[in-house]
Amino acid sequence: MSLENISQAKVFSGWHKQYQHQSSVLNCGMRFAIFLPPNAAQDSPVPILYWLSGLTCSDENFMQKAGAFEAAAKLGIAIVAPDTSPRGEGVADDEAYDLGQGAGFYLNATQQPWAAHYQMYDYIVEELPALIESNFPVSSVKSIAGHSMGGHGALSIGLKNQGSYCSISAFSPISNPMQVPWGQKAFSAYLGTDRDTWKAYDSVELLKRAQAQMPILIDQGDADNFLEQQLKPDALLAAAQQHNSQLQYRSQLGYDHSYYFIASFIAQHLDFHAKHMQAE
């Protein structure tokens, strides 16, 4: 698999770089961004935080708006931000912002017209880490985080791959997609009407099934317009208690669903991940 570097900028003595590559799993060209801290080198590989973004985002939103690089540079953590879906003219799409391109929901679609390209779960779990680990001065130590739809992605991918990630964190995650409009629309389209197939991608169902083998940190603004209808953190907390999963949930007074909220707490998330990455 070959990578084409399409931009690079020095930031906090490290580097932000964007790459294009042909994804065999998604069957289309994809772009991702990586932040490499200043200490990253072939003889001192650094751990990686995978960041999964929310609806409508690309690889750019987090990298431009989260203000994560000062902390990541100090802690010596690389950050990888993939796109949120397959892209391109030949890729199925929908006019709505919450289905199709920009809204892949980090699952493997089984239904047409989506199944031909919408295999974001395999991309994030297998193809992308293999690509990153073979092309950059990084170790195989990794954690995963995300926002909103990407919070759903981080939680469900982390919980489905116990042992692969040191820690999970999320801002304002879609915690229980089976039970909310965003998730029901996407799961119906991508997975079909058999709701049993949805459970494999629902973090509440995954936490009901087994204890999380890694610590989880969630920040949720209490002024988030999507909180009651789309995010359902209470269901996640209840499920986590069933098997004593280690989930820290913080309700943040006055914060909304935006990147201003993420920026305010991302350094704490990086500290959290760094602590658990070092324990590896």
Added chain:
Amino acid sequence: MSLENISQAKVFSGWHKQYQHQSSVLNCGMRFAIFLPPNAAQDSPVPILYWLSGLTCSDENFMQKAGAFEAAAKLGIAIVAPDTSPRGEGVADDEAYDLGQGAGFYLNATQQPWAAHYQMYDYIVEELPALIESNFPVSSVKSIAGHSMGGHGALSIGLKNQGSYCSISAFSPISNPMQVPWGQKAFSAYLGTDRDTWKAYDSVELLKRAQAQMPILIDQGDADNFLEQQLKPDALLAAAQQHNSQLQYRSQLGYDHSYYFIASFIAQHLDFHAKHMQAE
């Protein structure tokens, strides 16, 4: 003058807010953004940093991408980010990115069709501060900063209003607009062909004329694609030496013209301004 609040988000325990208002100076509706640190209150007014953005920007670029709020919250500094030109259907424009809307160059245009609205100098120097000081818990202590075209704006406005601003800082400023393509194009259109009228807005000419009465900090990336053709920091440094103006210039190895560069050093600029604001 009435203000309409159109967005607000909590960030680092302070607030980012956007407002619309009718500008009498610019003769059109305008939008600006303000960051208020958590300690801002009617009985403890805070000083203000005015941030002037570069070509194509609105009030949003700096606020979303600079990562300035953690430092501004700690230091207790408000930040105001105006738009970069008058806007709207009735406002003259040009297809080019470097003339017309998004490219006001922080001057008072004398030529048609621009003069009817392009009075950004008076807007930044008079109308906007009056509006801010009468509507927010801020003091009249202020400093000014900017990037690229906004670096030109910060330098020229600061130098033309000795005593009004405690300090000036700039990232990658267009230091000598009279001598570079961006500035010559804009000054010809807005001010006409008489180059003597251009000198009133050229920071090199202003520094040749008199000593700066406030400290100036400039950061310039040495990997900036615009450095040689458009920015001309050497001319600014030479002019500053003529009257022993207090100008600190830092060439930053490997950094480019982007917001990743600004994000890497904005906290140091805020520290610089805070120090000189306190001396007031």
